[in-house]
């Protein structure tokens with residue numbers, strides 16, 4: 001399937017037999033892959049999450065021939081389908097950071113994109129709440145931060161004003177963000193995939209990039225069918241089914257982006273930040289005909305996350321989460337095939353009730369049911385200062401045509417279209 005996808009893609013693929021012959025005549029790196037077919041390509045995007053898909057679409061719109069290599073059997077099965085589906089306004093991030101600028105721009109692009117294509121979304125607004133006087137300075141800090149980032153419509157609300165808007169809410173003050181909203185992330189991805197395909201992007205599913213090597217200063221990707229990784233021991237030597245040499249590679253492998261880049265032989269690993277992983281679980285509110293809230297309700301952010309907040313989806317389902325649980329990384333091969341533990345145990349809700357009751361005192365005992373979980377690809381661990389998105393091109397690591405997208409945690413969904421434009425304008429000449 002993988003070879004077929006590559007062959008059917010664009011026009012510039014070299015004849016595999018000729019490439020193989022040339023490879024045999026080459027130096028040491030080539031002979032190490034003697035017998036393994038090679039292909040060339042214009043652009044390869046590794047990973048079909050919302051960011052990879054958005055980048056593939058943008059590059060295809062700009063006229064590039066794009067192949068998306070995805071280890072799973074379809075698009076969007078990683079973090080992109082395990083999040084809050086919130087369109088963030090751009091409040092929390094340090095000014096001039098990539099997170100701030102790409103979130104604010106991405107939010108505008110996303111609302112416009114969803115309106116134009118009738119993708120379900122709603123600008124329902126959000127209240128960030130201080131539940132004690134001690135938290136008010138943090139709320140004021142967020143107001144300043146949001147304004148610096150260009151979020152123009154924030155409004156500080158007194159307790160009675162917030163509770164007029166949300167009678168079930170308990171708080172001492174709140175920050176209203178009218179431009180926050182929710183989106184059906186799956187239909188968003190479906191639309192982006194459809195458009196990318198109509199601009200001749202090819203998606204090769206069940207295909208894992210297992211590493212690469214530098215040869216003639218270009219990155220050569222090692223690719224295999226994901227099926228072959230199923231029963232492989234975690235420290236096994238992997239051998240590719242074939243080697244693909246693109247002119248432009250976007251490493252958008254989400255949780256795997258750093259472990260994968262570490263498998264690029266000849267790449268300066270010191271340039272890679274450390275990878276940390278933090279699981280966030282969601283619980284849903286059972287037996288509720290009418291949602292208790294009509295806005296998103298967020299507490300003051302905590303270390304590693306935005307706090308256990310209230311999210312509504314477009315069907316009116318009320319979700320609480322995600323919490324923060326620092327986890328060990330799985331080995332890199334398991335990472336490529338997304339073998340993380342996503343289970344949500346009921347006893348975990350013991351920690352949710354007191355957190356939620358700080359702002360929703362009427363939450364009934366026994367009303368929380370396990371929902372789902374997602375894992376944040378973080379660049380900082382417990383207690384460390386938060387980190388910005390890291391986008392590394394040749395200017396940073398010296399390898400022509402390679403772009404690494406690292407630490408694309410929240411607000412990655414909101415920022416996806418802006419990240420795509422950023423990459424197309426900076427790295428696709």
Ligand SMILES: Cc1cc2nc3c(=O)[nH]c(=O)nc-3n(C[C@H](O)[C@H](O)[C@H](O)COP(=O)(O)OP(=O)(O)OC[C@H]3O[C@@H](n4cnc5c(N)ncnc54)[C@H](O)[C@@H]3O)c2cc1C
Pocket residue numbers: 046047048049050051052053069070071072075076077078079080081082083084085086087088207208209210252253254255256257260280322335336337338373374375376377408409410411412413414415
């Ligand atoms: C709990 C949680 C809540 C969040 N809430 C929000 C929110 O409300 N709003 C918001 O804006 N953002 C939110 N985010 C962030 C957002 O979900 C992510 O930033 C975004 O989904 C990242 O997309 P991605 O394409 O980079 O990664 P992913 O969706 O993880 O996609 C990466 C893809 O790469 C594939 N892959 C991995 N390794 C390989 C390999 N070796 N070869 C080939 N393919 C490979 C994977 O299978 C996967 O499909 C949240 C994140 C979490 C964890």
